[in-house]
Amino acid sequence: MKALVARSYGPVENLTLADVPKPTPGPGHVLVRTEASALNAIDLALITGAVKDHLPIQHPFVPGVDVTGVVEAVGEGVSRFSVGDRILAWNGVPSGGLAEYTLVQGAPSAALRPATLSPAESAGLPTAALTAAALIDEATPRADEKVLVVGASGGVGSFVVQLAKRTGAKVLATARADEEDLLRRLGADATVNYQTSDVTAEALRWAPGGVDVVIDLTHAGPALAGAAAAARPGGRLASPLMGPSAFDRGVTAVYTGTRTPAGRLEVLAAQAAEGHLHVEIGARYSFTDAPRALADYAHKHLYGKVVITF
Ligand SMILES: NC(=O)c1ccc[n+]([C@@H]2O[C@H](COP(=O)([O-])OP(=O)(O)OC[C@H]3O[C@@H](n4cnc5c(N)ncnc54)[C@H](OP(=O)(O)O)[C@@H]3O)[C@@H](O)[C@H]2O)c1
Structure with missing residues (x-):
């Protein structure tokens, strides 16, 4: 089968489409004929070796943690899915979604795909929406x-805005000038241009005394202090990256990542299928164009999810 393959750690430009053996599902595994996959920051980190000390990979390596497609074969002990089912999955570090066939590691990170959810929407959902939901769990906006x-x-932010808004909270979202309408459509009450404005100062103008919750998807470590300064005394910060557990003025911080509590992916997929959760797809590529998709994702500004269809 054809796959996008990394032969060693290095720049994303080194990956090529190549023939690799079609995987065989072992116990608990499901083999999927891939219909779509989506790109995530973890793909870049695994490919380049940025996280190789705690998340080493074997080469040749096929990236792609988000995948959707048709179940082609099931391994021993799999009862949740049958041949012919359409599923979506968060495949975690084993990855493999950028190939004609993907081995999915099973529950609870896989779910049946609702009939009305397109392959592209399904691929865009798992990592970003699961991470956004985990951040909302931790930040508990009211x-x-x-x-x-x-x-x-x-990707994560477009879901955070929607899930935060659903709690009844008011949302201020960072956006480039040409993304303000998009963020408002997703539910933001106001936007701030992070390229031309001081986001902290603008947030303090929007919420005199400070916002109750900051969800920062772009900064890590001490760099989170800027966003934390937009929080009120005793406010909360949540991030999928790492940083200090507390900031000045009693602002507390929690850090979380992609979580797959049982049933959550099903719920998110159902919400998307029913139109209650929008999967914002900023760019689509065909599988034959996967090398360019990866390079664009690494180097260009793209909003929402970057999806590859087969
Ligand atoms: N721990 C986990 O399990 C986990 C899971 C998922 C994601 N994450 C992390 O969460 C982060 C977000 O993931 P993602 O998938 O949403 O990434 P993404 O799709 O690349 O989105 C990041 C967005 O932030 C924008 N941005 C960059 N700098 C900014 C700034 N200073 N102010 C405001 N916006 C800025 C980017 O636009 P530009 O083009 O302007 O840069 C981009 O639109 C990544 O760092 C990822 O590694 C962690």
């Missing part, structure tokens, strides 16, 4: 609280 979302125009 009705009438004010939430600043930094990095709102990206």
